[in-house]
Amino acid sequence: MSAIAIKYEDKIVDLQTAEELGLSGQEIELDNSPEALEVLRHSTAHLMAQAIKSLYSDAEFYVGPVVKEGFYYDFKISEEIGEADLKKIEKQMLSFAKKKFPIERYVISKAEAREKFKEDHLKQAVLDMIPDEDVSIYKQGEFEDLCRGPHLPNIGLIRYFKLTKISGAYLGGDSKNEMLTRIYGIAFATKEALKAHMDMLREAEKRDHRKLGNEMKLFTFREEVGAGFPIWLPAGGRLRARLESLLFKAHRKRGYEPVRGPEMLRSDLWMTSGHYQNYGENMYFTQIDDIEFGVKPMNCVGHIKVYEDELHSYRDLPIKYFEYGVVHRHEMTGALHGLFRVREFTQDDAHIFCRADQIEDQIIEVVDFVDKIMSTFEFDYKMMISTRPDKAVGSDEVWEISTQALKNAMDKHALPYEIDEGGGAFYGPKIDIKITDAIGREWQCGTIQLDFNLPSRFELEYNGENNDKIQPVMIHRAILGSFERFIGILTEHYAGEFPMFIAPTQVAIVPVAETHKEYAKLLSDKLIDINADSEIYAKNDSLNKRIRTAEKTRVPMIVVIGDEEIENKTVAIRDRRTREQYTMSEDDFLKLIQTKINEVNF
RNA sequence: GCUUAUGUGGCUCAGUGGUAGAGCACUUCCUUGGUAAGGAAGAGGUCGCGGGUCCGAUUCCCGCCAUAAGCUCCA
Numbered sequence: 245m246s247a248i249a250i251k252y253e254d255k256i257v258d259l260q261t262a263e264e265l266g267l268s269g270q271e272i273e274l275d276n277s278p279e280a281l282e283v284l285r286h287s288t289a290h291l292m293a294q295a296i297k298s299l300y301s302d303a304e305f306y307v308g309p310v311v312k313e314g315f316y317y318d319f320k321i322s323e324e325i326g327e328a329d330l331k332k333i334e335k336q337m338l339s340f341a342k343k344k345f346p347i348e349r350y351v352i353s354k355a356e357a358r359e360k361f362k363e364d365h366l367k368q369a370v371l372d373m374i375p376d377e378d379v380s381i382y383k384q385g386e387f388e389d390l391c392r393g394p395h396l397p398n399i400g401l402i403r404y405f406k407l408t409k410i411s412g413a414y415l416g417g418d419s420k421n422e423m424l425t426r427i428y429g430i431a432f433a434t435k436e437a438l439k440a441h442m443d444m445l446r447e448a449e450k451r452d453h454r455k456l457g458n459e460m461k462l463f464t465f466r467e468e469v470g471a472g473f474p475i476w477l478p479a480g481g482r483l484r485a486r487l488e489s490l491l492f493k494a495h496r497k498r499g500y501e502p503v504r505g506p507e508m509l510r511s512d513l514w515m516t517s518g519h520y521q522n523y524g525e526n527m528y529f530t531q532i533d534d535i536e537f538g539v540k541p542m543n544c545v546g547h548i549k550v551y552e553d554e555l556h557s558y559r560d561l562p563i564k565y566f567e568y569g570v571v572h573r574h575e576m577t578g579a580l581h582g583l584f585r586v587r588e589f590t591q592d593d594a595h596i597f598c599r600a601d602q603i604e605d606q607i608i609e610v611v612d613f614v615d616k617i618m619s620t621f622e623f624d625y626k627m628m629i630s631t632r633p634d635k636a637v638g639s640d641e642v643w644e645i646s647t648q649a650l651k652n653a654m655d656k657h658a659l660p661y662e663i664d665e666g667g668g669a670f671y672g673p674k675i676d677i678k679i680t681d682a683i684g685r686e687w688q689c690g691t692i693q694l695d696f697n698l699p700s701r702f703e704l705e706y707n708g709e710n711n712d713k714i715q716p717v718m719i720h721r722a723i724l725g726s727f728e729r730f731i732g733i734l735t736e737h738y739a740g741e742f743p744m745f746i747a748p749t750q751v752a753i754v755p756v757a758e759t760h761k762e763y764a765k766l767l768s769d770k771l772i773d774i775n776a777d778s779e780i781y782a783k784n785d786s787l788n789k790r791i792r793t794a795e796k797t798r799v800p801m802i803v804v805i806g807d808e809e810i811e812n813k814t815v816a817i818r819d820r821r822t823r824e825q826y827t828m829s830e831d832d833f834l835k836l837i838q839t840k841i842n843e844v845n846f
Numbered sequence: 847g848c849u850u851a852u853g854u855g856g857c858u859c860a861g862u863g864g865u866a867g868a869g870c871a872c873u874u875c876c877u878u879g880g881u882a883a884g885g886a887a888g889a890g891g892u893c894g895c896g897g898g899u900c901c902g903a904u905u906c907c908c909g910c911c912a913u914a915a916g917c918u919c920c921a
Contacts, residue, residue, distance in 0.1 A: 305921095306921090307920070307921060308921080309919075309920070309921080310919095311918095311919060312919070367921085370920095370921055371921085373920075373921080374921070379921075380921080381921095382921095389921075390921050391921045392921050393921085409915070409916075410850090410915090410916090411849080411850070411915055411916035411917080412848085412849040412850055412915095412916065412917070413849085413916065413917050414848080414849080414917055423848080423849050423850090423917090425850095426916070426917085428916090454913095454914095458857075459857085465912085465913085466912090467853095467894065467895090467911065467912045467913085468894095468911090468912090470911095470912090471911085471912065471913085576847055576848095577847070577912090578847065578848075578849095578915095578916085578917080579847095580913090581914090754880095754881085756878085756879070756880055756881095757878050757879065757880095758878060759878085784875095784876095784877085784878090785879095785883090785884085786877085786878095786879060786883080786884055787878090787879050787880060787881070788879085788880090788881065788882065788883070788884085789882085789883050789884080790881095791880095791881050791882065792881090792882040792883060793882090793883085794882095795881095795882060796882090802881085804880070804881065806879095806880060807880095808880085816880080816881080818881065825881065
């Protein structure tokens with residue numbers, strides 16, 4: 245295999261440029277490495293533009309970058325174009341690729357470029373953004389494009405690609421500007437890699453929690469209820485209740501006290517906290533007897549009021565309050581997405597009030613808590629420290645101290661993290677937990693936020709050793725993030741096949757005949773005694789049909805009960821995971837279920 | 847919020863300028879069955895909501911609501 249580019253001073257330089265400038269470096273071959281794919285996908289974007297230009301002669305082109313999930317090109321044509329046209333464009337791309345045009349590069353002045361692309365007002369907009377005097381042009385066959393590269397030496401190298409999506413996009417991402425057409429695509433160096441990618445997309449589609457949630461009757465949305473307000477159905481309710489009770493115990497063990505603040509608080513309080521000024525556009529307000537109230541978008545103010553209910557000694561700290569807090573946030577309609585982004589959700593929220601010297605230990609304790617839960621669900625995760633955003637309260641100094649405190653805690657325990665500049669909450673910096681699911685997708689759930697600002701704004705204090713008044717530090721934290729999003733992620737992570745300890749139903753009981761129904765009910769009661777939910781499939785259907793129906797609900801275990809089982813006090817088990825059938829004594833079976841449910845503790 | 851598309855019984859979807867159809871689910875009956883769909887009959891829809899055009903609208907037009915994809919990743 246020959247090189248398609250080189251690496252020079254840590255930058256990818258294509259062969260055309262390298263030759264021109266006489267550069268040399270480590271060769272990059274056409275494989276599925278990030279560097280090679282970047283070059284390949286960039287050239288594929290150009291090939292797509294070439295095909296579009298040949299099919300729609302009035303096409304004007306904006307930008308065509310490589311992105312995380314492939315590449316795209318923004319352009320404008322007079323004709324209407326849709327999903328169905330993608331095939332046509334792909335075909336045209338292939339026919340160009342077969343001609344193996346070399347990709348040539350040359351440099352001209354910006355003025356010359358302006359003249360060259362005078363027909364294309366989008367290219368002019370691109371030129372406006374380039375500060376340099378000279379610009380590079382890449383040419384393949386008849387097609388020329390303004391581009392800084394890097395590109396492949398020849399379009400014949402582009403073989404395994406797919407156009408995936410077509411949509412609108414604003415010029416420069418600004419909704420005040422004109423709307424362009426955007427086509428997304430993906431390209432790989434090998435056929436296998438492309439196939440694996442397409443398989444992953446199909447798999448993701450199959451796992452979509454909106455689809456599974458509907459099929460498995462976990463939750464639903466209704467137009468007449470309102471966008472972004474989920475309705476939990478019985479199966480979803482059972483799953484959620486299991487999570488809640490596991491988590492309740494876990495909090496109690498770690499010294500958290502359950503509390504609860506009101507859904508609505510007077511607006512004055514939101515002004516004190518700064519939410520009114522910094523978060524108001526996401527809040528819902530209402531008027532009661534001439535007083536304005538804000539529906540809580542976060543639980544911290546309620547917990548602050550709990551803290552204020554009595555005087556605290558330095559000996560009592562840290563004080564930890566937790567609540568499954570229902571919050572409302574006004575998200576843009578276009579941002580709503582199944583359970584992943586809703587307007588009402590329940591956080592597994594907690595606030596730790598502690599002394600400055602306890603920050604590090606508290607942060608680490610929370611990180612451990614997170615680790616315990618995430619590893620139980622077999623999630624890999626990484627942590628990200630987010631710094632001061634544009635809209636923020638508090639002095640730079642306080643931000644600096646608190647951001648440093650987070651970094652120190654992490655560094656001291658050799659915990660790896662990345663930095664997200666400007667991603668913090670308006671009252672303090674945070675550590676976000678990003679988990680990776682079963683098919684490699686990343687999700688943001690948990691968050692640990694360090695806050696000196698709210699304690700100061702609410703003038704919180706505790707009595708120090710010398711009876712002096714000292715301001716506590718507040719740590720806001722959520723581990724699942726919200727039950728909604730987390731259950732959505734779990735659904736996709738497990739493809740609906742929830743493990744025993746959170747499954748909505750642990751066991752499906754199928755009595756062979758009418759005469760076995762009574763026994764099935766007895767077994768079901770025994771299961772309730774060990775905290776396992778079961779459903780009896782005793783409808784007037786054939787045995788086969790009832791087993792099939794039970795299978796479709798993705799229940800972890802199906803047990804069939806007939807004369808034989810009743811006589812021998814056994815159950816015939818059908819295990820979802822192994823798809824195997826075996827017989828077990830009823831006692832052993834109950835013990836097994838009990839073990840499987842109890843083996844999980846956060 | 848913006849752009850585009852979609853919206854037909856509980857679910858998945860056909861269909862049409864002359865007020866609708868299938869499969870699954872549901873109800874009743876027959877079947878009493880040993881591990882992935884037994885059979886029959888029946889009930890269920892003002893075709894998302896509101897307005898307009900038309901003799902007539904679920905179908906065409908407009909507005910709204912909801913859903914989906916995208917709108918950040920800079921030649």
